[in-house]
Amino acid sequence: xxxxxxxxxxxxxxxxxxxxxxxxxxxxxxxxxxxxxxxxxxxxxxxxxxxxxxxxxxxxxxxxxxxxxxxxxxxxxxxxxxxxxxxxxxxxxxxxxxxxxxxxxxxxxxxxxxxxxxxxxxxxxxxxxxxxxxxxxxxxxxxxxxxxxxxxxxxxxxxxxxxxxxxxxxxxxxxxxxxxxxxxxxxxxxxxxxxxxxxxxxxxxxxxxxxxxxxxxxxxxxxxxxxxxxxxxxxxxxxxxxxxxxxxxxxxxxxxxxxxxxxxxxxxxxxxxxxxxxxxxxxxxxxxxxxxxxxxxxxxxxxxxxxxxxxxxxxxxxxxxxxxxxxxxxxxxxxxxxxxxxxxxxxxxxxxxxxxxxxxxxxxxxxxxxxxxxxxxxxxxxxxxxxxxxxxxxxxxxxxxxxxxxxxxxxxxxxxxxxxxxxx
Amino acid sequence: xxxxxxxxxxxxxxxxxxxxxxxxxxxxxxxxxxxxxxxxxxxxxxxxxxxxxxxxxxxxxxxxxxxxxxxxxxxxxxxxxxxxxxxxxxxxx
Numbered sequence: 147x148x149x150x151x152x153x154x155x156x157x158x159x160x161x162x163x164x165x166x167x168x169x170x171x172x173x174x175x176x177x178x179x180x181x182x183x184x185x186x187x188x189x190x191x192x193x194x195x196x197x198x199x200x201x202x203x204x205x206x207x208x209x210x211x212x213x214x215x216x217x218x219x220x221x222x223x224x225x226x227x228x229x230x231x232x233x234x235x236x237x238x239x240x241x242x243x244x245x246x247x248x249x250x251x252x253x254x255x256x257x258x259x260x261x262x263x264x265x266x267x268x269x270x271x272x273x274x275x276x277x278x279x280x281x282x283x284x285x286x287x288x289x290x291x292x293x294x295x296x297x298x299x300x301x302x303x304x305x306x307x308x309x310x311x312x313x314x315x316x317x318x319x320x321x322x323x324x325x326x327x328x329x330x331x332x333x334x335x336x337x338x339x340x341x342x343x344x345x346x347x348x349x350x351x352x353x354x355x356x357x358x359x360x361x362x363x364x365x366x367x368x369x370x371x372x373x374x375x376x377x378x379x380x381x382x383x384x385x386x387x388x389x390x391x392x393x394x395x396x397x398x399x400x401x402x403x404x405x406x407x408x409x410x411x412x413x414x415x416x417x418x419x420x421x422x423x424x425x426x427x428x429x430x431x432x433x434x435x436x437x438x439x440x441x442x443x444x445x446x447x448x449x450x451x452x453x454x455x456x457x458x459x460x461x462x463x464x465x466x467x468x469x470x471x472x473x474x475x476x477x478x479x480x481x482x483x484x485x486x487x488x489x490x491x492x493x494x495x496x497x498x499x500x501x502x503x504x505x506x507x508x509x510x511x512x513x514x515x516x517x518x519x520x521x522x523x524x525x526x527x528x529x530x531x532x533x534x535x536x537x538x539x540x541x542x543x544x545x546x547x548x549x550x551x552x553x554x555x556x557x558x559x560x561x562x563x564x565x566x567x568x569x570x
Numbered sequence: 571x572x573x574x575x576x577x578x579x580x581x582x583x584x585x586x587x588x589x590x591x592x593x594x595x596x597x598x599x600x601x602x603x604x605x606x607x608x609x610x611x612x613x614x615x616x617x618x619x620x621x622x623x624x625x626x627x628x629x630x631x632x633x634x635x636x637x638x639x640x641x642x643x644x645x646x647x648x649x650x651x652x653x654x655x656x657x658x659x660x661x662x663x
Contacts, residue, residue, distance in 0.1 A: 157626055158619075171580065172616065174627040174657040335659050431638040448659070453626060 149186040150210035153177040179210045202360040217263035217293040221256030226368035231484040236504040240514045253281035253521035258357035263289040265353040266344030273343040277334035280309030287316035308525040362393025375513035381412040382444040384455030411464040413499030415439035419468035421452045441491040473498035488523030576654040600643040627658040
């Protein structure tokens with residue numbers, strides 16, 4: 147059962163009933179779900195969780211809705227992989243990858259949407275909707291199909307093909323808007339006032355955002371019920387980053403893990419890094435930007451949770467940095483080459499940030515470090531297609547194959563020689 | 571010259587449903603808010619917190635520029651200035 151007992155304003159702490167609302171009437175602050183943690187502590191144990199389904203719903207008691215009514219396509223319980231080859235390359239001995247590429251619609255968004263869709267159905271909504279940079283649209287369309295709800299998803303018009311197709315297939319009404327994500331989001335805020343729809347990241351947002359906590363729960367459980375020493379998380383709005391931190395805090399509050407000393411580090415793409423800019427300037431006033439980056443899933447110029455992310459960063463002594471598009475591509479290739487994981491551009495951002503933090507010594511070699519890979523690479527093929535070695539094209543004969551192989555070997559030797567000449 | 575202050579929907583209960591009100595120019599934003607409070611009691615606590623600072627999810631624009639990037643509450647409000655009070659858009663990913 148759920149132990150949610152109110153919505154509470156994150157700013158002025160006024161409380162509201164558990165309704166489809168998201169802004170405090172008084173001070174306009176965002177609302178967050180409040181729980182009866184004492185009752186929750188009585189009901190939840192490591193055992194009770196370990197007996198649960200292999201999905202986010204094993205943590206149903208820590209979420210704002212009941213598992214019995216879940217709109218469930220098996221989000222979550224994704225692999226936590228020890229990353230020895232990547233770790234060796236970066237000089238980190240205890241590196242883990244939380245691989246959320248394996249979710250049903252290939253990104254972490256299934257975690258938040260399964261919660262939001264469940265809550266929407268509970269409220270009696272007939273239509274599920276969202277403003278999205280792509281991944282969320284895929285997940286909303288899929289969950290709506292599973293629940294038999296209508297769906298409308300709103301995206302900026304410059305998205306990658308993979309993300310468009312991976313929404314359209316579910317028979318959704320896909321609305322492509324001539325504008326950036328922040329403009330899409332603003333329109334959706336207006337539409338949410340007019341249409342009786344459940345916008346997962348507008349009027350369902352307090353519930354929706356809670357789904358991200360399951361990343362922390364899983365990581366702690368998969369590490370043998372402990373929080374890691376260090377997390378590296380990609381940041382767009384900052385919501386995921388803040389909720390991962392909240393997830394660890396809750397597990398400690400429920401006595402499921404010992405204290406939390408986790409450093410929370412966040413990474414943005416240079417072409418859209420308003421949180422990093424504020425951090426470096428030592429201010430918590432975030433100036434919105436117009437995004438320009440290949441990491442389109444992180445291209446949110448006006449980050450709703452940026453202020454709270456800055457607070458967590460300061461509290462936990464995390465790092466906050468931005469990486470270039472070139473580093474993003476190198477990061478994607480590095481992860482694929484060393485660990486066999488093909489992440490989307492956001493994963494490239496995270497790995498590039500991890501690399502910088504390892505090099506600067508911000509992450510110590512023995513720290514148990516978890517890097518969060520939030521979406522799969524086939525969604526953003528455009529970003530790397532021109533950066534990869536083309537296939538060897540040969541006739542179906544041994545001679546042709548060996549000739550081509552020889553040519554490539556010569557090519558590679560020449561590349562090495564040219565590189566050495568340049569550095570000499 | 572009076573200054574025009576645009577009032578967002580959620581605050582119009584306090585301004586008799588007017589979408590804009592006028593106030594006198596020549597002072598700082600803080601003084602402007604105090605004079606609005608005199609005309610429309612209750613408005614200030616919706617815009618400012620108990621320490622007197624602007625609430626985090628309330629944006630105030632003077633001639634289109636966010637005052638957080640001007641001089642905050644010390645921003646000078648000149649004649650003919652247009653002041654807008656806009657709740658921040660929550661939502662997003």
